[in-house]
Amino acid sequence: MKNGLIICFLVASVWGCSKKSEKRMNPEIELPYYSDAIFTPEWISPEDTKYDSIHTIADFSFVDQNGDMITNQTFENKIYVTNFFFTLCPNVCPRMTKNLKKIQKEFASDESVKILSHTVMPWVDSVGRLAEYASLNDIDVSQWSLVTGDKKYLYQMARESYFADEGFGKTVTTDEDFLHTENIILVDTKRRIRGIYNGTLPLEMKRMIEDIYTLKKE
Template sequence: MYRTVFLRISFFCFLFSLLACADNDKTERLPYYNSPDFTPIFLKTDDEANRKITHQIANFSCIDQHGNIITQKDIIGKVHVASFIFTSCGSICPIITKNMKLLQNEFKNDKNVVMLSYSVTPWIDDVERLKVYAQVNKINAANWHLLTGKKYDIYKLARQSYFAEEDLGFTKDSTQFLHTEHILLVDKNRKIRGIYNGTLELEADQLIKDIKTLEKE
């Protein structure tokens, strides 16, 4: 009798553990974002995402603070984070950079994570200016690239690929200045998986957790 009761209890404990694991897997998988309004889309598998999520970060080519050409080849198969700043900004950019440094501290030696900070005044922020900005702000991780290039290319990439804008779902004309506190999280397949307020340390902490979640997928 006691043995039967014990076996039943063991069986239900095992079943509960399986269900709990399934629930954890479900809740830990980050949503996808397929449009500028950032409506979250929750999917269970990569195959399902490949069928239903059509949006990806487009190909690009920029130059970083070391004079190196950075393209989509540098992010394929890796989780990457994108922010948009300019070196002469005296408002939100220093705060965004400060919070991005939390990511630097966490993922500095992680070859599966890349941090990209695009300049929104690339006609001013040349390689030398970005290099000085990196030195002043102690940006020293090999996987953190401060990027410059042609304004049209960066603005098109920012607005059409990353959906980076101050007002979600609203796409301004490419001639209008781009200034946003949003930081975007992109997975190994160049699909957007998160959006965060770069001026809030709490959001940066959540971003760190979400990066680790993506690395496990």
């Protein structure tokens, strides 16, 4: 038992030192950047040669619960958190929506922070249905956009820009390609991914709130 504790202590020490050393290389960067589908964190300073190749979210255009066009310009110079859901989802999505409401409440009077939720079932989630979902869940439409659009385009954005594809859709009865993920993604004012969180866990929302405040200081 004692040997096991020693091994655990050594592993923890080495890991902790490694992470601290990594961050000390760029002390002005508190949150990492993510540029790949396995979400490898990288602390990259503006002087680094890799800085200009940091992954960014592609241009997009969708329709929200009000019937308005929502594009990347809507979120220009904004910090935003984004996820993928569908209104018929029986368990994961309701928990994610409930947790995202913590973000809505925390930044209710802050125009620099927004929420963007994409449906992964656009053949069901019409503008009217999204509006009903927003009303039932007390979603502030001025702060939180629920969007729909062409399935192929939505899925392309999900997979290529947000790296969102974990196979949760296998539990859904459909013969079509289906995408769903528990991840909530934090995007900075320059459309770069800065955080990934399990949207079903309230504790992760506390971490996200802290990270948003960190981003606001950059």
